[in-house]
Amino acid sequence: MENLGILDSLSDECIDEILQSWNGYCSCTEEILKGKGDLSIESEFVAVVIALCRHGLEGLVKDHFLQVLEVAFKENGVSKFWQHFHDYCDASMMASNKPLQIQENYQSVLCESLEEICLQKQFQEKCLLILVHALQSYEESLMESKKSEVETDNLFSRYQLMVSSVLLTTLPRHFPEILRLYFKESLEELSTMMAEEYEGGNEIQGEGNFDLDEGESLTKIEVDIDKRYYEMNTVRNTKLVRNIGKVVRDLRSLGFTSMTEDAYASAIFFLLKTKVHDLAGDDYRSPVLESIREWIQAVPLQFLYALLDYLGDSVGYDTASSGLKSPLASCPSSCYPGISIPSEGLIRWQLRLEYFAYETLQDLRIGKLFEIIVDYPDSSPAIEDLKQCLEYTGQHSKLVDSFISSLRFRLLTAGASTNDILHQYVSTIKALRTIDPTGVFLEAVGEPISEYLRGRKDTIKCIVTMLTDGTGGHSNGPGNSGDSLLEELNRDAGNQENADCGDDFNIDDKQAWMNAERWEPDPVKADPLKSSRNRRKLDILGMMVNIIGSKDQLVNEYRVMLAEKLLNKSDYDIDSEIRTLELLKIHFGESSMQRCEIMLNDLIDSKRTNTNIKASMQQSQRGTEQGEGISLALLDATIISSNFWPPILVESLNIPAAVDQLLSDYARRFHEIKTPRKLLWKKNLGTVKLELQFEDRTVQFTVAPVHAAIIMQFQEQTTWTSKNLAAAIGVPVDMLNRRISFWISKGILSEMPGKESDDHVFTLVDDMVDTNRNGVINGTCEELLVVDEEGEGSVASVEEQLLKEMTVYEKFILGMLTNFGSMALDRIHNTLKMFCVAEPAYDKSLHQLQSFLSGLISEEKLELRDAFLFITERLKIFIHWPQES
């Protein structure tokens, strides 16, 4: 309303004046922009602007002027500017394989065109200044000089905004790429130059190092030193840096600030990344972090220093006030005003670069963590590097995820042997313990491995072998033999004990304070349910036991192995077993190793008893003729307390009569000495040392009694049918056929099909030709020590024991399934746990139950449908549950 009123109030005269001034203004503007702005036009321009302003058209004047500038800028500057880069549209795509000349060409094109457009911009700014002058003189006439400053700023910022928006809206897509390429190439050039310098000036570098982490008060002095050093060094690079600096400044003035920064940052990062990859590579035997840090100091930071220096204070001021402050940057400018502004920018850059370097190295190492851990003790420098990186970046979860997936892919497959998995597991534990002493990440990584190992049948056996047997297991480390894992663990434990002896007792205040200072909070990923106290227990043995579930199973397995070993001994030498047992006692407690101790004790007792019995027998037997077979001196018996040994497989066997006689004499003598105790011979157990004498050679063997019994039968007659032989030595035919293959494989016996289909004829091979042809024995007198290794153990294996123990529950299970129809596995497990509390109490794990039930399924007693177990129809017929009583 009011505006319209004003319009009405305008007289024709006024309108004429306005129109005239406007026309004058327009033509003047045109003249000025064409660059013909001499003094007369300028004064005319001022006059018309004042005239228009007087009519309140100030805003219109400004808008129009800017618009004209925009149109001119578009026409003269922008389109021409972009045209320069038109040729490089494709070039950027194939950056790598274009000839060097074009490269240099486009560097100069970039410089020149930037210069050109900047000149254009400067000219326009000059024009704008004329308008500003005009407006100022108008305002002076109104005596309001106070506002002018703001007006000027406002106009220039509007202009700046216009320029950058025009450029950005017309920006071709490949321009950032060109910028990036430009910086990349100039930087590479620079870095090769600097690298040469760096090589030369290594000694100086050592002194002039930045030390940001340490006392800030020192930083000032050091920066000063640095400055001098940089100045000295940068002289040679000045030209290149100045070129780059000019380009950056031009780009900045065009409003490409962030794009430029992106471009050179990405170029620097690219360079850094290449450097890290170069340095780190696939060598894990040497630490690289330090040299990367030195390189950052030597090359990119110097470049940045020179660049920021060239651009002047505006850079530091700009970044500091922009509010984009990186959280990494401390604010030294406010706290320590003495530090010059560029060095603040530099510090921020250093932090950025170092973080990036850490992250790159970390990613590189994490990607190869599997290999690194495979050759762990050798690759510990790489692990140490990774630890430092992770402390800086805190991306432990990345490690966990990537390592778990590579484990799944490469280790936890059917093709990997349990031994290898276990060794990798141990190395993993050791390596991750270095990286993260709290063990949280180890827990996360170890879980899939132990989960997988739990599913393997031979895990316990392998663990026990690895623990107790020095040479066994190390399939790929021949130099590593001799020491069992247990010994190693013990050494570690011993060292640790020495390190912090008197943990609980004489702990003085100072020690307590040091402990308190060493405390670190659990990482964020930690499971709060588990107290940190539990987690801190990081012993390898504990984690091994965790795989199995309970130490009892491990001890049990060890007992079986120990029994096997002891029963196959031909002397009483058990020193190494005693040592192992002592070590195991330290870890598992004396009570759980009690049975093993009794077993070893049995051997010690046997030695003593054996000597006693033999001495007394020799006295009484003096003078009596020895039989054909065997003298008492050759007999050494092992006497065991069978209650404490694992169940022993007793098979009947007829040993040669002479030996049999000797054994019963021995037993009688034992009974006399140790009344009322008796001896029960396990004739199938033990070892026999034999010498086979042929016409032209003798061969020695150490074999099981059954083998000895077999071969001794061939003394009387050289050909036996399997049925007759089996009857003679008192074993089943199939057993004989299995055992006799030992002699056949040694070339001592030969096998031929007999008259009946299931009968075989065995003949003693007695001439050289045959054995030579077999290629087993070719010396005339050769000593062979062969231990029975057919896997026909003398002790019931743990699985067999378990099966035996589980059979008790078979009736319970079948009864339950008859009553309920069908049950899920865990329900059966829980029911058994609940009701089978009397002797023998049900103490099996779910896993053990599962393997037992799968046995029943394969026997077709049960069947499994949708995770529920049923009794098969076949079996239902046979089950008659007593109805009466």
Added chain:
Amino acid sequence: MVRNLGWHPVASWTWDAQDETCGICRMAFDGCCPDCKFPGDDCPLIWGACNHAFHLHCILKWVNSQTPQPHCPMCRREWQFKG
């Protein structure tokens, strides 16, 4: 011709008792009483006049607790060690 260079057989010992377990501690005779660690010589059996056998340590404890006149825990006859 086979020559025997050494025969290393294996035997187990057992107490020649009629029963399997000790009537006092319910542990096997071939094992040992709860106070012992090692079976055999360290934890012998002893027979009473009534021909009942016990771990020596078990019956001694029993006898010492029964004053004035100890009885066999199995048959309640007066306890006397078998000659």
